[in-house]
Amino acid sequence: MVAVTADLRDSTAQAPRRGLPWWLTGASEMARRNIRQILRSPQLVMFGLIQPVMFILLFSVVFGGAVEVPGGDYTQYLLPGIFVQMVLFGSVAGTTMGVAMDMQDGIMDRFRSMPISRSSVLVGRTLSEILRTVVSLFVMVVVGMIIGFRFLGGFLPAVGGVALLLFFGLALSWLGALIGVSASGPQSAQQVGLIWMFPFSFLSSAFVPTASMPDWLRVYADHTPMTTSVDALRGLFTGTPAGDDVLLTLAWSVGIIVVSAPLAVRKYGSRSR
Amino acid sequence: MPAAVLASGLSKSFEGRRGVVTALDKLDLTVPEGTIHGLLGPNGAGKTTVVRILSTLLKPDAGRAEVFGFDVEKDAWRVRATIGLTGQDAAVDRVMTGRENLRMFGRLFGLSKRAAAARADELLQRFDLDGAADRQVKTYSGGMRRRLDLAASLMARPRLIFLDEPTTGLDPRSRIQVWGLVRELREEGTTILLTTQYLEEADQLADSLSVIDHGRVIKNGTPDELKAEVGPDWVDVTLVDSADFDTATEVLRGKLGVEPVVDLEAMRVRAPVSDGDTIADMLYPLKDAGVAVSDVALRRPTLDDVFLAVTGRSGEPASNDRTRAAKGARIPTKGGR
Numbered sequence: 001m002v003a004v005t006a007d008l009r010d011s012t013a014q015a016p017r018r019g020l021p022w023w024l025t026g027a028s029e030m031a032r033r034n035i036r037q038i039l040r041s042p043q044l045v046m047f048g049l050i051q052p053v054m055f056i057l058l059f060s061v062v063f064g065g066a067v068e069v070p071g072g073d074y075t076q077y078l079l080p081g082i083f084v085q086m087v088l089f090g091s092v093a094g095t096t097m098g099v100a101m102d103m104q105d106g107i108m109d110r111f112r113s114m115p116i117s118r119s120s121v122l123v124g125r126t127l128s129e130i131l132r133t134v135v136s137l138f139v140m141v142v143v144g145m146i147i148g149f150r151f152l153g154g155f156l157p158a159v160g161g162v163a164l165l166l167f168f169g170l171a172l173s174w175l176g177a178l179i180g181v182s183a184s185g186p187q188s189a190q191q192v193g194l195i196w197m198f199p200f201s202f203l204s205s206a207f208v209p210t211a212s213m214p215d216w217l218r219v220y221a222d223h224t225p226m227t228t229s230v231d232a233l234r235g236l237f238t239g240t241p242a243g244d245d246v247l248l249t250l251a252w253s254v255g256i257i258v259v260s261a262p263l264a265v266r267k268y269g270s271r272s273r
Numbered sequence: 274m275p276a277a278v279l280a281s282g283l284s285k286s287f288e289g290r291r292g293v294v295t296a297l298d299k300l301d302l303t304v305p306e307g308t309i310h311g312l313l314g315p316n317g318a319g320k321t322t323v324v325r326i327l328s329t330l331l332k333p334d335a336g337r338a339e340v341f342g343f344d345v346e347k348d349a350w351r352v353r354a355t356i357g358l359t360g361q362d363a364a365v366d367r368v369m370t371g372r373e374n375l376r377m378f379g380r381l382f383g384l385s386k387r388a389a390a391a392r393a394d395e396l397l398q399r400f401d402l403d404g405a406a407d408r409q410v411k412t413y414s415g416g417m418r419r420r421l422d423l424a425a426s427l428m429a430r431p432r433l434i435f436l437d438e439p440t441t442g443l444d445p446r447s448r449i450q451v452w453g454l455v456r457e458l459r460e461e462g463t464t465i466l467l468t469t470q471y472l473e474e475a476d477q478l479a480d481s482l483s484v485i486d487h488g489r490v491i492k493n494g495t496p497d498e499l500k501a502e503v504g505p506d507w508v509d510v511t512l513v514d515s516a517d518f519d520t521a522t523e524v525l526r527g528k529l530g531v532e533p534v535v536d537l538e539a540m541r542v543r544a545p546v547s548d549g550d551t552i553a554d555m556l557y558p559l560k561d562a563g564v565a566v567s568d569v570a571l572r573r574p575t576l577d578d579v580f581l582a583v584t585g586r587s588g589e590p591a592s593n594d595r596t597r598a599a600k601g602a603r604i605p606t607k608g609g610r
Contacts, residue, residue, distance in 0.1 A: 032377070107364045114353055
């Protein structure tokens with residue numbers, strides 16, 4: 001019994017730690033958890049690998065001959081659009097569903113009853129979702145290159161484009177996290193929380209030039225961050241000027257994070273079932 | 274030394290679909306350190322709400338609560354570092370293995386990597402999970418998941434553990450296993466606040482009890498005090514032939530020293546028994562006297578009986594299809610908290 005008593009006194013939990021190292025431990029543990037979930041889930045293969053390849057092949061075969069695009073090469077035009085759309089269907093959908101499932105699951109209650117910074121939980125998740133994008137981006141680039149896509153703008157712009165895509169994806173994942181904590185459960189998250197991705201990605205320059213759209217729609221389609229980000233990537237990957245679109249995409253990303261991250265963290269903290 | 278839990282005047286209502294529902298109504302609660310305290314009550318009585326407030330998940334509308342002297346609202350951070358929570362659903366990650374879960378929770382509680390790994394191994398062994406430690410939790414049985422859940426709350430050796438209906442939905446073997454673990458924790462000096470709908474569970478584990486109904490504590494006492502209030506166990510002897518009533522009554526009267534109650538319609542003779550009387554004590558004399566018996570059952574007092582004794586009414590008003598098992602009768606309810 002002596003040993004047991006000593007054991008209890010040795011409790012590390014009596015003096016809770018705070019501060020940056022503590023916050024980083026929380027965020028990195030949450031990130032590791034999410035990475036394990038991503039790697040062990042069949043959804044990675046389905047939505048991270050099969051779906052992007054399917055979209056690339058469908059769009060390039062079905063629309064490739066019919067759509068007139070600037071530069072004339074539809075594959076070169078299409079790929080950046082698919083990249084951004086697959087970020088939505090991958091990381092952003094993953095964050096929304098993951099957060100919504102956690103809220104339902106009871107594991108969030110455990111996290112919230114522990115001395116963990118509430119922001120670190122969500123930061124760990126949104127950051128680790130980048131992994132999903134990296135995996136599917138790699139597959140998309142390989143498939144794209146097979147059917148004729150090339151990084152024509154050189155090495156540095158290509159790297160910059162990938163970085164921009166990841167950052168934009170991170171911003172949208174925060175939006176996904178906000179939707180996930182706001183949803184009443186995984187089912188409503190799936191029904192309501194993901195459906196916006198279709199109009200959001202298609203009402204843009206991602207698949208066809210906006211010039212072909214009716215005027216009233218162009219007002220939206222020319223200015224949506226979807227168009228801005230896709231055009232920025234096109235510029236960087238094709239070697240055409242992209243300066244304004246890159247800056248605008250960065251501004252959108254920062255704006256989305258600044259608005260949705262604090263709201264998501266607050267909602268996560270105050271949520272009571 | 275402050276009490277492990279000190280709550281006074283806790284009130285909480287929720288906006289429900291049918292208007293405002295009062296979950297807690299000026300509830301007072303004291304739990305001394307080192308004891309197992311049971312919150313006993315039907316579904317919707319407010320047990321879970323008490324646990325959620327004390328574990329900092331929910332803010333009370335009124336009243337205040339302290340855990341080891343730390344205010345659950347103002348000092349939530351320190352409270353969180355002191356407690357472990359095991360809720361109704363197993364709050365562990367299904368995709369990760371048991372070992373990964375425990376290590377993660379250990380790290381999140383502030384243990385070093387090495388300490389978390391060592392503590393995880395120790396708990397896996399102690400909770401009889403070492404064989405399944407490296408399997409994904411989704412392959413676990415309900416009992417294994419519940420044990421892992423309990424182990425997760427113990428990673429940082431909390432001084433106070435909340436067990437919110439820890440055995441609901443478990444098979445009897447797993448239930449007894451969890452009870453054993455809970456007793457061991459108390460031996461080590463951990464304070465435990467247990468909520469349950471089972472009188473037997475409260476009786477088995479708790480040093481003291483609060484019976485909760487409609488968000489208030491309606492009775493405090495030890496399990497023995499409550500049982501004394503409810504009355505003793507009863508034996509029900511069902512006869513085959515109504516001609517045996519007199520003999521059976523006589524045998525039971527002689528054996529138990531009390532006057533049995535005869536229920537002609539149910540073909541049954543009933544009598545209160547005292548501690549130590551077993552079914553065999555009654556069955557053999559009846560057999561010797563030539564009484565044909567179709568059933569003998571020892572009916573333990575249920576939570577329902579406690580409610581009847583304490584409040585003068587049943588725990589669940591609108592329910593007539595209640596089936597009472599001999600042990601651990603559960604009151605059927607209709608959701609809500």
